[in-house]
Amino acid sequence: MAALATLAISQIRAGPFRQPATERLFNETKGTDPIFRTNDGSNCDHNIDTSSVDGRKHAYSLLTSRGLFRIALDVPAGAEYDVVSVNNPYGCTELSTVSTYRRALPTTNLKFLSTVMWDGRESTGPSTQKITFATNPVDLLADLAHQAVDATNGQAQGTTPLTTLQQQIVDFETHLFTAQSIAREVGALDSHGATGGPAALSKQDFFVGISDPLGGNPHGTAFTPAIFNLFEVWTKSRGHDDDDQDNKGGRASIVRGEALFNSKPINITGVAGLNDTLNTPLIPGNCGTCHSSPNAGNHSVSLPINIGVADLSSSLNLSYLPVVTLRNKVSGQMTQTTDPGRALITGK
Ligand code: HEC
Numbered sequence: 001m002a003a004l005a006t007l008a009i010s011q012i013r014a015g016p017f018r019q020p021a022t023e024r025l026f027n028e029t030k031g032t033d034p035i036f037r038t039n040d041g042s043n044c045d046h047n048i049d050t051s052s053v054d055g056r057k058h059a060y061s062l063l064t065s066r067g068l069f070r071i072a073l074d075v076p077a078g079a080e081y082d083v084v085s086v087n088n089p090y091g092c093t094e095l096s097t098v099s100t101y102r103r104a105l106p107t108t109n110l111k112f113l114s115t116v117m118w119d120g121r122e123s124t125g126p127s128t129q130k131i132t133f134a135t136n137p138v139d140l141l142a143d144l145a146h147q148a149v150d151a152t153n154g155q156a157q158g159t160t161p162l163t164t165l166q167q168q169i170v171d172f173e174t175h176l177f178t179a180q181s182i183a184r185e186v187g188a189l190d191s192h193g194a195t196g197g198p199a200a201l202s203k204q205d206f207f208v209g210i211s212d213p214l215g216g217n218p219h220g221t222a223f224t225p226a227i228f229n230l231f232e233v234w235t236k237s238r239g240h241d242d243d244d245q246d247n248k249g250g251r252a253s254i255v256r257g258e259a260l261f262n263s264k265p266i267n268i269t270g271v272a273g274l275n276d277t278l279n280t281p282l283i284p285g286n287c288g289t290c291h292s293s294p295n296a297g298n299h300s301v302s303l304p305i306n307i308g309v310a311d312l313s314s315s316l317n318l319s320y321l322p323v324v325t326l327r328n329k330v331s332g333q334m335t336q337t338t339d340p341g342r343a344l345i346t347g348k
Pocket of ligand 1: 261264266268271285286287288289290291305306307309
């Protein structure tokens with residue numbers, strides 16, 4: 001593998017109001033930058049007007065205001081459900097291909113992935129397999145290569161095959177690490193013995209199952225909810241340094257945050273993929289029950305769960321998203337959601 005340097009990307013402090021980059025790009029180019037394409041950049045790809053600036057403003061409004069791309073996914077053949085309606089304010093109401101609206105995921109810290117793409121669609125495709133301890137990192141690298149090809153041919157509308165370039169893309173992206181490196185009133189997050197920031201993260205141990213509350217550690221190591229230990233050292237050094245009080249107070253608050261993450265009790269209820277699978281209506285947990293990878297916060301094994309962020313009852317404002325109604329072919333059970341997520345991959 002090429003010896004690419006690990007990039008340490010420092011946090012760039014934003015002003016009080018930061019215009020979305022996509023909105024700025026739109027204004028600078030009147031909506032003609034290559035990011036504004038109807039295959040995935042516009043709210044829908046038909047019955048839209050992209051001939052005028054006003055038309056384009058309308059057509060690309062979700063991308064410019066919220067950074068959302070349209071990901072259109074075919075309902076898998078043999079799905080356990082029918083899509084009975086799509087109520088989409090932007091058009092694209094087809095029942096066989098559902099338009100979902102999602103942000104681009106970070107292309108950094110990829111070594112910690114146990115799933116490629118938010119819905120796992122690049123981990124389970126015909127040419128790839130579920131990411132496992134036994135086959136990692138070969139499976140992850142194959143998934144990422146596949147993802148690079150799909151993104152080039154699909155989203156970037158490439159016409160020539162990538163061939164060897166896909167290997168270079170994977171080499172590059174798997175050597176990128178990002179993490180906040182500076183905090184206000186505290187300074188460098190790797191000072192005074194702490195190990196915040198991207199340099200330490202790039203050296204963080206990881207394997208699939210390294211920390212699994214469901215007992216999936218391949219060596220049988222017991223789970224501990226103490227997932228983060230980057231700032232533990234600041235607990236010990238408190239009061240024993242010559243820094244000003246502000247810095248000490250700032251560091252103490254980071255130490256308290258880390259402790260909350262590691263220990264605050266959370267009663268987990270109604271999470272599909274967890275409570276129903278384990279047949280346990282109430283699981284006493286912590287942040288690390290779901291965010292289990294040490295000092296990274298991903299889940300260390302593939303575990304699709306639904307915490308309800310796309311539900312109509314979500315406490316997030318989802319009024320700008322479509323409502324998709326699904327009906328189980330056998331039981332007739334109806335489900336409404338703003339994004340069917342993994343159901344569009346598995347058909348389940
Ligand atoms: C029951 C499982 C569960 C618990 C417990 C949980 N999370 Fe999450 N968290 C998730 C899932 C699933 C997502 C992804 C949501 C999505 O996009 O669908 C998420 C997303 C996040 C994100 C956004 C990450 C990103 O890349 O955008 C943050 C930050 C986060 N959680 C922090 C926490 C913290 C802090 C706690 C404890 C106070 C916590 N979570 C507890 C399951 C959980």
